[in-house]
Amino acid sequence: MFQSINPATGAKGERFAELDDVGIERALATAETAWRDWRVSPLDRRTALLDALADRFDANKRELAEIATREMGKTLKSAIAEVEKCVAGFRHFAENGPSFLEEETVPVPKGSATGRWLPIGPVLAIMPWNFPYWQVVRFMAPAIMAGNVGLLKHASITQGVAAAIEDMARQAGAPEGVFQNLAIRSDKVAGVIADDRVAAVTLTGSEGAGSKVAEAAGKALKKVVLELGGSDPFIVMPSADIEEAAKQAVTARVQNTGQSCICGKRMIVHADIHDAFMEKFAAGMKAVKAGDPMDEATDMGPLSSFDQRDTVLDQVDRAKQAGATLLFGAEKVGEAGAFLSAGILTDVPRDSDIAREELFGPVAMVFKVSDIDEAITLANDIPYGLGSSVWTTDDGERERFERDIAAGMTAVNQMLASAPQAPFGGVKKSGHGRELGPWGMHEFMNLKTVLAAE
Incomplete structure (x- = not known):
């Protein structure tokens, strides 16, 4: 059984049954049967389902948001915003999906060649707890539009969210098997990937999980998209709007209690404006209020679990042991709940392990650099390559960055965020492949070449 635990209180919530081998077999058989029909479904039937899903999410956004808040601790207002983003995602693929599937014909020596986008089958999605609705929808919406069907293996701590998404699909009129919640633990994943009825795999998660899933997919010779960790640089140069950069840096670091793969985690600041930036950034971080995530006045909820809180505390301790200075914060808040105060680390040795790790919590590392070359070198001196945010009004600097x-992504004079229209993904150990936009839809489609004689 999966046990839901509210990280704000430590109280136990709902329990959810795990699928046994018989249940897994039934789900895979249902997915294969559903795909045989859905793959040839008219485009207007697919868009109608996406619009109906958008309607259901919109009509139930508060109830859906409350489930996420109870299960993984994000503030209710941010959970509602996440559900609203899902609505926008469904609408985007309903409106634009047909154009993403348009054929293209080019001349060849003996006639013409047409590229046709065709679905490939059931796609297994292994999704994390940090954005438990949006991470699912950004695979689910393009998969449905493409004519594929989806199997969701969600995080163990967000099984209520997983069940709610499946219920929304049912209410929207999704044919049986077009979207299913596969309530299994990680030790069952390799067997599902190996099954011939599963066509491809997408995972958002840790580097370790990505390696295991890639290995299983490789053995089965199946397509896999991986969106893994990141330790994104947030670079501020002298020409930037310092006040706005500092304000956005605070939001970037503490949104979702710092548990976002594309949070700005390493603040890399030019020496000429370092002190001015730090004054504003530190004041903003100190003002962040951690507390009851259901309270509208709360800025930041708890970490997703007590284990996650302790992981962050251990990283902070190791940073201090390596010679870093904890200016303030990174302290437990309150008697109950997995809360931490927002904090800042400085003087982090650049050759230390922590300088190259992902800090998945509300603690920023700040580095001072002398010029753009040093900024870029430091930005790249990590195993990851997911996102980045750069602040400059100098065109030459912007081009260099x-x-x-x-x-995989660079935001200029703004905090990095995903959007249904734009490709999302990274390089190096942050994974490979892309989600969202036509690029994400095409990742799990067969681009078939059709040759026609003159």
């Missing part, structure tokens, strides 16, 4: 930062 866009070209030379080894990351």
Whole structure:
């Protein structure tokens, strides 16, 4: 059984049954049967389902948000915003999906060649707890539009969210098997990937989980998309709007209690404006209020679990042992709950392990650099390459950052965020492949070449 635990109180919540081998077999058989029909379904039937899903999410957004808040601790207002983003995601693929599937014909020496986008089958999605609705929808919406069907293996701590998403699909009129919640633990994943009825795999999660899933998919010769960890640089140069950069840096670091793969985690600040930036950034971080995530006045909820809180505390301790200075914060808050106060680490040795790790909590590392070359070198001196945020009004600097930062995404003079329209993904140990937009839909489609004689 899966046990839900409220990280804000430590109280036990609902319990959810795990699928046994018989249940897994039934789900896979149902998915295969559903795909045989859905793969040839008219496009207007697919768009109608996406619009109906958007309607159901919108009509139930508060109830859905409350489940996420109870299970993983994000503030209710941010959970509602996440559900609203899901609505936008469904609408985007309903409106634009047909154009993503348009054929393209080019001349060849003996006639023409047409590229056709065709679905490939059931897609297994292994999704994390940090954005428990949005992470699912950004695979689910394009998969349905493409003519594929979805199998969701959600995180163990967000099984209530997983069940709610499946219920929304049922209420929206999804045919049986087009979307199923596969309530299994990680030790069952390799067997599901190996099953011939599963066509491909997408995972959002840790580097370790990505390695195991990639190995299983490789053995089965199946397509896999991996969106893994990140320790994103947030670079501030002298020409930037310092006040706005500092304000956005606070939001970037503490949104979702710092548990976002594309949070700005390493603040890399030019020496000329370092002190001015730090004054504003530190004041903003100190003002962050951690507390009851159901309270509208709360800025930041608890960590997703007590284990996650302790992991962050251990990382902070190791940073201090390596010679870093904890300016403030990173302290337990209250008598109950997995709360931490927002904090800042400085003087982190650049050759230390912690400088190259992902800190998945509300603690920032701040580094001072002398020029753009040092900023780029430091930004790239990690195993990850997911996102980045750069703050400059100098066109030459902007070009350098866009070209030379080894990351899948760079935001200029804004905090990095995902959008249904834009490709999302990373390089190096942050994974490979892309989600969202036509790029994400095409990851799990067969681009078939059709040759026609003159």
